[in-house]
Amino acid sequence: MIELRPFNSLGAANHGWxxxxxxxxxxxxxxxxxxxxxxxRxxxxxxxxxxxxxxxxxHADMEIITYVRDGAITHQDSLGNLGRTETxxxxxMSAGSGIRHSxxxxxxxxxRIFQIWIIPDARGGAPTWGSKPFPQADRSGRFTVLASGIEGDADALPIRSNSRVLGLNLKAGDAAEYRFGEKRYGYLVPARGAVEVDGVRVNERDGLAIRDQASLKIVALEDAEVVLVDTIA
Structure with a gap:
């Protein structure tokens, strides 16, 4: 099952800043x-x-992943961390038992950012924060795991959930495939460009909700940058 959620159907709030x-x-x-x-979530x-x-x-008891689409974001928190994450x-940030941040x-x-919150597998634990560069060239034509709580994803930023956040860059006309495990949910958003997923066109910043799919085939209709979350039901 895949369900398209067009960008113009999303909730919206413009606060000026x-x-x-x-x-x-x-x-x-x-x-x-x-x-x-x-x-x-x-x-x-x-x-x-x-x-x-x-x-x-x-925040407490939430895995908060920030994907920077354009520009940079500067993070500071009650643990003493200070860092800048670029395009x-x-x-x-694993909020754990509690953390304050800006x-x-x-x-x-x-x-411009995607801010993604994933419910952790267990409550509590010491809060943590980390940032990592992921060169665009490394994602060309293949999915790269950006954040993960799944064993074997050693190069990804760690999260405390049986979930993955992945990135993919495709040139127009190129394709890639992703395979899900059993009883998994997926959510896909093109950060740039338009793609076709199993015959469904997904434009830039649209959402695609995925369930009970063994695999997906993603074809770039134009140069595209895609973010995918693969998580438990």
Whole structure:
């Protein structure tokens, strides 16, 4: 089963400094049919104006993955971490028993991110944060695991969930395949470009909810950059 969720059907809130679109219920947007997808709870498509950002606030018991589409985001937290994550790269915060953090766009232009929240397999634990570059060339024509709690994904940023966040770059006309394990949920969003997934066109920033699929074939209709979450039911 695959279900297309066009970008114009997403929840939206423009706060001036933040132009946010929500694939799932979040903050002032509530849709009982879009409360999450498996362990995936949040996928926010955020545009953050230059010199602005999210002031210090708390989290607990959530895996928060930030994929930077354009620009850079600067993270600071109550553990003493301070870091800047650039276009195409990824940061992960395991909130665990509790952490306070801020996320600011210190750049001169708008920063655009996907903010992805995944429910951890267990509550509590010491909070952590990490960031890692993932060169675009390494994702050309194949999926690269960016964040994972699955054994064997040693090069990915660690998360505390039986889930993966993957990136894929395709040139127009090229194709790639992804195979799911049993009883898995998937959610796919093109960060750039349009793709066809098992015959369904998915435009830039559309969402595609996937369930009970053994595999997917992704064909790039134009040069494309794709993010996929593979998670438990």
């Amino acid at each position: 933040l132009d946010a679109h929500h694939h799932f219920s979040f903050a002032g947007y509530h849709d009982p049919a879009r409360m999450g997808w498996g362990a995936l 949040v996928w926010n498509d955020d545009a953050i104006a230059a010199g602005t950002g999210f002031p210090t606030h708390p 195409g790269d990824v940061q992960v 996320e600011y766009n210190r750049e001169n232009d708008t920063t």
